Amino acid sequence: MEKRNILIGAFLLLVLFFTSCDDFFSADADDILLGEDHFQKRSELYAAFIGNAAFFQDAAEQALFITELRGDLMEPTENAPVDFWNVYRYQDDEDNSLTQSDVFYKVILECNDFLRNAIVFQRNNPGVIEDNIYRGMISETLRFRAWAYLMLGKIYGEVAWHDFSFSDFSEEPAVTMVKFEDLLDLLVRHLQTGVGGIDGMVTLDWNLITYTEDKGWNRIGVHPNALLGEVYLWKQEYKLALDQFLNLIRDSGDENTFTVAAFAANATQSKWRDIFCASVTSAEAEIITGIPYDYTRQQVNKLHYYFSPVTPNVYYLRPTDRMVALFGGQLTTTGKKGDNRGVSCTYSLSGGQKYILKYSYGKAPEERDATIPVYRAADVHLMIAECLNRLHLFTESLAFMNGLKSYWNNGGYFNKPFNNPIFPSNLKSCEGVRGRMQMAAVNPVTDGMTEDEKEKAIDSVILNEVALECAYEGKRYFALMRSAQRWGKPEIMAEPLSAKFPETEREVYKEKLMIPENWFLKQNALGKN
DSSP: OOHHHHHHHHHHHHHHHTGGGTTTTOOOGGGSOOTTOOOOSHHHHHHHHHHHHHHHHHHHHHHHHHHHHHSSSEEEOTTSOHHHHHHHTTOOOTTOTTSOTHHHHHHHHHHHHHHHHHHHHHHHSTTSSOHHHHHHHHHHHHHHHHHHHHHHHHHHSEEEEEEOOSSOSOSOOEEEEEEHHHHHHHHHHHHHHOBTTBOTTOOOOTHHHHTOOOGGGGGTSOOHHHHHHHHHHHTTOHHHHHHHHHHHHHTTSSTTSSSOBOOOGGGHHHHHHHHHHSOTGGGTTTEEEEEOOBGGGTBOOSHHHHHOOSTTSOOOEEEOHHHHHHHHTOBBTTOOBSOTTTBTTTEEEETTEEEEOTTTTTOOTTOOOOOEEEEEHHHHHHHHHHHHHHTTOHHHHHHHHHOSGGGEETTTEEOTTTTSTTSOGGGGGBOOTTGGGTBOOOOOOOTTOOHHHHHHHHHHHHHHHHHHHSTTTTOHHHHHHHHHHHHTOTHHHHHHHHTTSOTTTHHHHHHHHTSGGGGSOOSOTTOOO
16 A cells, blocks of 8 residues: 555544544645655654554454454354454464454554654754654654564564664565564564654653543553563563563552452442443553543444444454353352352353454444553453462462552561562552452462462463453463463463364364464464555
């Protein structure tokens, strides 16, 4: 696609998306970048920057469908096209419309182009854009780019790394195929070094470029600590990952932000549902990075469309029996069977059909505008629990699921083992991922276990909790993958994933998934042109 068409498409899309920015998006036709021209106006630079978010939006939605279909929580219905079934059954198909990598490379190429143009603009027009805004846009763009590369690595196992000078347009990009394990070091350097003296850890107040006071804008950008923390987690550098995640909580500015604080007993389910079905702003204490939509402005996604059995939606995807059984096997703090996040929250049953409710609760059939969460407080807490478990800090790991509140001393400090200064005081009201939903505490550790046995037991609990808390958010498949890589045991992937199939087929799929190369999609990593 030509640069002109991409920018005009993104511009028109964003006009619809961000009606609250009427003054900003009332640019004349000659304000839109043409062909090979560099940016000539500040408005062009701002529009192109926000255009990066539009491509990020598309990529995040596709990543969710791909990873959930390859996991064990979601299956196609009889209505679903064959492409959905092929992804679900781990079929190698380079022409599958659902698994094309273009959508991720569009993020990368647009970000590359923006960086080069922005650097030239700033050099040629010093002072036109305030330094804090310029640095923030560059850093945010580096994170969009790094996120897209990380997703490519996780899904396809290798990436086409586009490496060239951002300072001018004199060099053709050098494209190198890079394996996922080698990509991680590149991403760390990419985020820590950046370009032009600006690294990927600078925050941006989006309201300064959208001319609004809507704080939901600041959830659209990829959070630097969440992203770098996840990269370190994949690198198995658990202390570095933990530092990033805890810094995210420490710097949140409020003890109830990003700390999974308690929901009131009579509002437990409704507050949890609001994370996904209310506005980003109403869930801002939970949503770290999230993509908002508004159907009244023609900004919709396909989640409700694919999940709902109510016409005019198509009901392509539904929960697996394994997912329903996992929810049903939980206990609440009162001893009631079932999970407060299960039926009527994550899924529902109607007319003998089970369907995914997570992004549809309280919405009319045409309201397909639930927020897509990329990072949120609960999944960061579960990654913290993963890091602590790997570091053999078992009590601390379990507390991020069961709750830290009981360790807080009213004298203004944590009791052991949370008296370690790495744990910020913001966590004093943290109820834990399970605790805030009034779910019974979990503790699989028993006397006589070895350190490795304890780690494996807690590992299994964390993997289950990722399924329960983060179902249909694209997290479970990758948590299984990290665990399998950590222990060098492919059966950690093969056994739960093959169990979603009828018993007569399981051995075939288990055998296939015992080969780690089959965890990744087999596709031209450059995508289709």
